[in-house]
Amino acid sequence: MVDVSSKSGSSLETLRSKGYFRGFDRMGDSELLALVLGRIGFCSSASLAHELVERYGSLEEVGSAGLEDLMDFRGIGRAGALRIKASFEIGRRSMISCREKELKRVRSPEDVAWLMIPEMKGLDREHFKVLLLDTRNGILKIVTAAIGSLNAALVHPREIFKAAVMASAAGIIIVHNHPTGNPEPSREDKELTERFNRCGDLMGIDLVDHIIVGNDSFVSLRERGLFDI
Numbered sequence: 001m002v003d004v005s006s007k008s009g010s011s012l013e014t015l016r017s018k019g020y021f022r023g024f025d026r027m028g029d030s031e032l033l034a035l036v037l038g039r040i041g042f043c044s045s046a047s048l049a050h051e052l053v054e055r056y057g058s059l060e061e062v063g064s065a066g067l068e069d070l071m072d073f074r075g076i077g078r079a080g081a082l083r084i085k086a087s088f089e090i091g092r093r094s095m096i097s098c099r100e101k102e103l104k105r106v107r108s109p110e111d112v113a114w115l116m117i118p119e120m121k122g123l124d125r126e127h128f129k130v131l132l133l134d135t136r137n138g139i140l141k142i143v144t145a146a147i148g149s150l151n152a153a154l155v156h157p158r159e160i161f162k163a164a165v166m167a168s169a170a171g172i173i174i175v176h177n178h179p180t181g182n183p184e185p186s187r188e189d190k191e192l193t194e195r196f197n198r199c200g201d202l203m204g205i206d207l208v209d210h211i212i213v214g215n216d217s218f219v220s221l222r223e224r225g226l227f228d229i
Contacts, residue, residue, distance in 0.1 A: 011034075011044055011045070011046050012034065012035075012038065012039060012045050012046070015027070015031050015034055015035055015045075015046065016035065018031070019031075019035060029053050029058070029059040030046065030049040030050040030052075030053050031046070031049070032059075033049035033052060033053065033059065033062065033084070034046045034048070034049035034050075036049075036083055036084060036087045037049060037076075037080050037083060037084070038083070040075055040076070040077065040079075040080050043075035048073075048074075048075050048076065048080075051073075051074075052070075052073065052076075055073075062084065062088075063084070063085075063088035063091075064122055067081055067082070067085055070084055070085070092118060092119075095118055096115075096118055096119050099114065099115050099118070100115065100139070100142070103115050103139065104138060104139075105136060105137050105138045105139070106131065106133065106137045106138075106139065106173065106208070107137070109209060109211055109218065109220035109222070109223060112131065112173055112175060112209070112211050112218075113211065113213065113218040116129065116175050116211070116213060117213055117216060117218065120175065120176075120177040120213045121177070121181075121213060121214070121215045121216060122215070123177050123179060124179050125147055125148050125179060126147070126148035126176055126177060126178070126179065127144060127146070127147050127148075127176060127177055128144070128145045128146040128147075128148075128155045128159075128160070128174065128175075128176045129142060129143065129144050129145065129174075129175045129176065130142070130143050130144075130145050130160055130163060130164065130172050130173070130174055130175075131172060131173040131174075131175065132163060132164055132167045132169040132172060133169055133170060133171040133172060133173065133208060134169070134170055135170045135171075137171065137208070140167050140169055141163070141167055143163045145159040145160050145163070145174075146159050155176075155192070157195060157196055157199040160172070160174060160196055160199075161199060161200070161203060161205060164203075164205050165203070165205075169205060170205070170206060171205060171206035171207070171208045172200070172205060172206070172207060172208065173207075173208045173209045173210070173211065174193075174196060174207070174209070174210040174211070175210075175211045175212075175213060176189075176210075176211075176212060176213070177212070177213045177214075178212060178213070178214055180214075181214045181215040182214055183212040183213060183214035183217050183218050183219040184212075184219060185212055185219060185221060185224070185226070189210075189212060189221070190221070190226055192210075193207075193210045193221050193226055194226075196210065208222070209221065209222040210222070210226075
C-alpha cells in the first residue's frame with residue numbers, strides 16, 4: 001500500500017526547500033498556494049493548489065473567492081479556506097500600507113486610484129472614505145466616514161467634514177466604491193458631490209475631488225466637471 005500522506009509531505013518539503021534555497025519569487029502561483037495550504041489530510045497540497053488555480057483562472061481570483069466556496073472545494077475544508085483567505089488579506093494590507101507610505105502627496109486622480117483601489121475593490125457594500133489633506137495636498141490621514149447597505153450608502157456631510165475639522169485639514173478627497181464594479185456616477189452621487197462642495201465652501205475646507213471606484217477602474221467627478229474648480 002502506498003502511503004499517500006507520506007508522498008504529500010515529501011512534495012511539500014520539496015516546495016519548502018525550493019522557496020528556502022531559490023527564493024519565493026522564483027516559485028509559481030500553484031507552488032506558493034501549496035505552501036499556504038500546508039498539510040491537508042491525505043490530499044496533496046500541490047495538486048489541490050493546482051486545481052484551485054485552474055478552476056478560478058488566476059491566483060488573484062482564488063484570493064477573491066468566497067470563504068464558503070473555498071470550503072466546499074474538494075479537500076480544502078474550513079482550515080485550508082481560512083489559511084487562504086488570511087494569507088491574501090495579509091498581502092492586501094501589506095500592499096496598502098506600503099502605498100500609503102510611498103504616496104506623500106496627491107497630484108492627480110490617478111494617484112488616489114492607485115492608493116485606494118486595492119483597498120476598496122470587491123467590497124460588497126458602499127464605503128465612503130475621506131483623504132484628509134494639508135495645504136500642499138499631502139495626506140494627513142485616511143478615515144472611513146460611512147458604510148452603507150448592500151445597495152446604498154447613507155452619508156451625511158457631518159460625517160465627511162467632522163474628521164477634517166478635527167485634523168485641521170485644508171482639503172479633502174472623498175472616495176467611495178460601487179459594489180457593482182461600474183464606477184459611473186449616479187444621480188445621487190452627483191447631488192451628494194454638489195452638497196459636499198457647498199458645505200466645504202462654507203467651512204473653508206476645499207473639496208479637491210470625489211472619486212468613485214469600480215473594480216479596477218475609477219471616475220473623477222472633478223474631471224467630469226460636476227462641481228466648480
